[in-house]
Amino acid sequence: MRIATWNVNSITARLPRVLAWLEGSGTDVLCLQETKCTDEQFPREALRELGYDSAVLADGRWNGVAVVSRVGLDDVAPGLPADPGYDGRTEPRAIAATCGPVRVRSVYVPNGREVGHPHYAYKLGWLEALREAVAEDAAGERPFAVLGDYNVAPTDEDVWDRSLFEGATHVTGEERAALAALRGTGLTDVVPRPLKYDHPYTYWDYRQLCFPKNRGMRIDLVYGNAAFAAGVADAYVDREERKGKGASDHAPVVVDLDV
């Protein structure tokens, strides 16, 4: 079973690539982030023609998550029970579903903007709400994973130049402690292999030739419970999908699971 996560930076702008990639990669379950569309705009029909069902949580131009599956899509759970919201509004950043033998949760963690910004406190609060929401599945016997754009680089090895991130979000002790607490529910970081170079980066800024220079970050993560981690046969970052015109700034992370 092939499971993947991909921040597509607009499902509308990325649709031709997403459809071609699904067909070419043979992915069974795809967790999407930053769909940047309304519920009505989500391309359910185009995906259905390829044999995929979609569970969508989206409300407009920002954020938006989905689970796309051709092996079943049941017990859909949008949002987080304890979501703190931002500026008085709850944002579409999490959705869970059961796809055959596996349960997945697609997440788009808030960016945080700057340390000390209200969005940064929101990011930490949201991660705590995520921890509460996944604790039961994480401790369970069924294979389960939280996949998505965490907007946190777990270690200094996960950014291309640590010195450039001094005082910035994505690398702080608080953010990393929040990830550690999340792992404390019983989840393991399924680190993918890079298809090139030494680090499995998943994001490269559009600007300043970051991708050709491999100035990237590993911020798209797969956190699996014990049953999930035990089934991992392979995991890799499909950097080919970051190339060329019309690419997202994130590459898909792919996991092959024996279940």
Add this chain to the structure above:
DNA sequence: ATGCCCTATCGCATAGGA
């Protein structure tokens, strides 16, 4: 080392991304 920001919006700049 496959290319020098991109996306969405009642746009004619701006917010957000990280």
